[in-house]
Amino acid sequence: MRINRPVVTSDALPSFFKKGGQVEYRPINTPKGWQWELWAIAPDGHEEIVTSSKTGGPRVFKTADALLAFHIRNNPGANGLFIPIPDDSGQEGSNGS
Numbered sequence: 001m002r003i004n005r006p007v008v009t010s011d012a013l014p015s016f017f018k019k020g021g022q023v024e025y026r027p028i029n030t031p032k033g034w035q036w037e038l039w040a041i042a043p044d045g046h047e048e049i050v051t052s053s054k055t056g057g058p059r060v061f062k063t064a065d066a067l068l069a070f071h072i073r074n075n076p077g078a079n080g081l082f083i084p085i086p087d088d089s090g091q092e093g094s095n096g097s
Contacts, residue, residue: 005042005046005048007048007051008021008040008048008050008051009050009051009052009053010038010050010051010052010053010054010059011053012053013040013050013074014074016040017074017075019042019043020042020043021040021041021042021043022040022041023038023039023040023041023050024038024039024041024047025037025038025039025061025067025071025083025084026039026084027084027085027086028060029086032062034086035060035061035062036060036061036064036067036083036084037049037058037059037060038050038058038059038060038061038070064083067083068081068083
């Protein structure tokens with residue numbers, strides 16, 4: 001049975017975190033080099049890409065610096081962040097799995 005879920009947008013992340021949600025940054029290979037998609041993981045394990053509140057498209061970071069700045073803004077109490085790097089095969093990676 002499919003559950004209708006609201007789309008997770010980047011401006012709604014604070015509320016998503018309060019409900020127990022988490023995020024992952026997943027590397028993707030693009031014509032301009034490696035970038036990172038932002039994925040939301042609900043407490044029940046459901047995963048979906050986060051939608052940018054500004055563009056309406058997937059939330060993607062072009063640099064690790066931009067990713068880190070976003071993470072610090074949305075997680076002011078965080079004392080660390082794991083940023084996955086692409087594997088050597090050139091394939092898309094997902095949190096080391």
